Amino acid sequence: MAGLATQPATTDPVIAWLMAGDAAIRWQTMRDLLDMPEQAWQSERQQTVTTGWGARLLAEQEENGRWGGGFYSPKWISSTYTLLTLIDIGIPATHEAARRGAELTVQEMLGASCDEPFQQKLAALDRCIVGMMLRIGVYFGMDAARIEAIVANLLAERMPDHAWNCRRHRRPEPHHSSFHTTFNVLEGLQQYLAAGNGKQQEAVLAAEQAALEFMLQHKLFRSDKTNEVINYKFTQFSYPPRWYYDILRGLSYFAKRTMPRDSRLQDAIDLLYKRRRKDGFWPVQNRHPGREFFQMEKTGGPSRWNTLRALRVLRWWENFA
Numbered sequence: 001m002a003g004l005a006t007q008p009a010t011t012d013p014v015i016a017w018l019m020a021g022d023a024a025i026r027w028q029t030m031r032d033l034l035d036m037p038e039q040a041w042q043s044e045r046q047q048t049v050t051t052g053w054g055a056r057l058l059a060e061q062e063e064n065g066r067w068g069g070g071f072y073s074p075k076w077i078s079s080t081y082t083l084l085t086l087i088d089i090g091i092p093a094t095h096e097a098a099r100r101g102a103e104l105t106v107q108e109m110l111g112a113s114c115d116e117p118f119q120q121k122l123a124a125l126d127r128c129i130v131g132m133m134l135r136i137g138v139y140f141g142m143d144a145a146r147i148e149a150i151v152a153n154l155l156a157e158r159m160p161d162h163a164w165n166c167r168r169h170r171r172p173e174p175h176h177s178s179f180h181t182t183f184n185v186l187e188g189l190q191q192y193l194a195a196g197n198g199k200q201q202e203a204v205l206a207a208e209q210a211a212l213e214f215m216l217q218h219k220l221f222r223s224d225k226t227n228e229v230i231n232y233k234f235t236q237f238s239y240p241p242r243w244y245y246d247i248l249r250g251l252s253y254f255a256k257r258t259m260p261r262d263s264r265l266q267d268a269i270d271l272l273y274k275r276r277r278k279d280g281f282w283p284v285q286n287r288h289p290g291r292e293f294f295q296m297e298k299t300g301g302p303s304r305w306n307t308l309r310a311l312r313v314l315r316w317w318e319n320f321a
Contacts, residue, residue: 010034014280014307021304022296023047024054024089032312045090053296054089057082058097060293065101068291071108072129075290076242079105080129082293083136085240093139102140106133114145122153126166128181128243130154134188138195151192151200154185155207162210179218179234179245182211186253212259220250220268235271236286239297239305244288247271248306251313261320269317272310282306 010016018029027044030036048054060082061067068077075081083102091098109125110133111118122130134150136142159165163177164185189208192198217224221234229235237248247268254265276282281302297303 014311017281018304018308022052024052025304025308027090028308033308033315046092048089048091049095053294054086054091056294057086057089058091058095061097061101065097065104067101068293071105076240076288077291077293080109080132080136081240081242083140084132087135087139088240093141099140102136103142106137106142106146109133110146110150114143114149118146119149122149126181127154127157127164127168128166128184131164131181131185131188132243134185135191138188138191144197144199147192148199151189151198151204154189155200155203158207158211161214162207163214164211177211177214179215179221179230179250180243182215183245183249183253184243186211190253190257208257212254215250216262216264219264221247222267233286237275237282237284237303237306237310238286238288239284239303239309242288242290246286248309248313252309255313255316258316261317265317269313272313276310277302280307282310 010019015029015033018025018033023044027041027048030041030044031038049058057067060077062069065079067079067082068074070078072078072080079101083098083105086098093099109129110121125133130150130153134147134154137147137150154164157164157168159168159174159177161177163182165174165176165178166181167174167178186208189204193201193204193208198204218230219227221229221231223230233244234246237246238244241249251265251268251272275285279302283301284297284299284303284306287299297305
């Protein structure tokens, strides 16, 4: 397997198992769990283009630059969902074919320039998808004018409870934000913040804090009125998440942003510990129905993706103890 020469010696069987996986898992394990030098994990990261899951998804790109014959559908082989997975895999943002695919996707969904038709499409599109377009656009280097327009739209489209819902402006008008929509938007805004050069950084930070407070009021998965679990599927860990929310996706956001530890997360953290198998791994518990180019991991079996994500969360949580 390419990249094995860079692997460090480890006596931890879980880490060793992660390091025996795909390049996408290896380089992130090296960076986030082993604290290896950037030169080492960046070298491993380059393998995502030529081997494993990343290379297989890149090979599915059509001559016209799309994936799966469409930009948002069919799910999950369209350009949008393929690009989101490639971002998670960590292919270099400079990859020429992926950048072309990203630009074509944003052009189709919104437009090629920040003009009146672009603004009209932006207003009509679901906030979930707008958040996805922001994440894709920032990662693959879309121009600042369109990025700032998308951010301004998301800031203006918050619900009264300070988060987001795709069904806003529809009938019946929703009165409560959606966990699904909120994290699709937050992940786009996080990509914007990570770029570090946006004109609306302070406003985005304030909106992020307000949206996370909304999630904390719900302990990431409970009713703020009855404390009952809102949707049992929130407690089932999937990967890839697609547009769906679950607790691991929520916790991963808090960990990635190194948010201060909050006691209202304890129920979610307890569930994360509970979901760990006796062998030390976390499973894929839920698969969202749809077409796939290939299945990265077997549903119900041990998951390197979810184990990596869970260990990152617990490392963040325990460091604040």
